[in-house]
Amino acid sequence: MTFINDPMMKEIVDDFCVEAESLFDQMEACIAKLEQNPLDTSELEKYGQMIDRIMGAGKSIGATEIATFCELGKVIGYKSSQIREVPLLEVVVAILGDTIDMLRKMIKALKLGDNKCLNKLNTKAFVTRLQWLSSKFKDIERSSCAIDGNLSQNSIDDLLSSLGL
Numbered sequence: 074m075t076f077i078n079d080p081m082m083k084e085i086v087d088d089f090c091v092e093a094e095s096l097f098d099q100m101e102a103c104i105a106k107l108e109q110n111p112l113d114t115s116e117l118e119k120y121g122q123m124i125d126r127i128m129g130a131g132k133s134i135g136a137t138e139i140a141t142f143c144e145l146g147k148v149i150g151y152k153s154s155q156i157r158e159v160p161l162l163e164v165v166v167a168i169l170g171d172t173i174d175m176l177r178k179m180i181k182a183l184k185l186g187d188n189k190c191l192n193k194l195n196t197k198a199f200v201t202r203l204q205w206l207s208s209k210f211k212d213i214e215r216s217s218c219a220i221d222g223n224l225s226q227n228s229i230d231d232l233l234s235s236l237g238l
Contacts, residue, residue, distance in 0.1 A: 076134040077183065089130050090184045093139075096123045097173050097180075104170045111162035114154040120169060121150035127176070139179050145203050146172040152210040161209060168202055175199055 076082035100123050103116040128143030146169060153165040178194055 077136055082134070086134055086136075086183065089134055089136070090180050092130065093127050093176070093180050096127055097177055099123055100173050101170070104166060104173070107162075107166045107169075111159050111166055112157065117150050117154035117165075121147050121154070124150060124172075136179075136183060139176065139183065142172065142176055142179065145207070146176075149203070149206055149210070152213045155213050156210075165206065168206055171199060171202070 076085050100120050103120040103123075106113060106116045107120075124143045124146045128140050128147060131137070131140035131143060149165060149172075150169060153162060156162065175194065175196065182194075
């Protein structure tokens with residue numbers, strides 16, 4: 074069931090947007106702390122938990138593009154919390170910050186009633202960075218990142234292809 078196209082459910086969609094924007098602010102606070110200390114994996118965990126909340130709510134209202142981007146951000150956040158390479162973590166932090174920017178644009182489009190928001194956003198370069206980054210975590214297993222019980226590189230690639238990319 075999708076609420077995003079149903080005028081009777083506009084209030085639910087609006088509430089989702091308000092909650093997502095509030096979580097984005099908190100996620101940006103995590104990014105700011107990570108910019109100061111990329112090894113503070115607790116901030117990556119917090120980021121992952123918040124983006125997971127947006128993902129679940131996005132799925133429940135039928136905002137599949139938003140949910141998919143959140144799922145990718147969740148995977149990157151959680152998996153990167155397992156590494157200790159500062160240069161790679163600095164790249165992760167930058168990309169997670171960009172993820173928030175992309176999601177903010179998607180939420181804005183959703184609020185305006187444009188449920189095909191990806192068509193209006195330039196996501197190709199962003200998705201290329203996500204693909205490159207996800208390849209850095211191929212060997213990291215983490216149950217909280219499981220997609221249907223199994224997160225492989227193919228699962229990440231499937232998520233990206235579900236976005237038409």
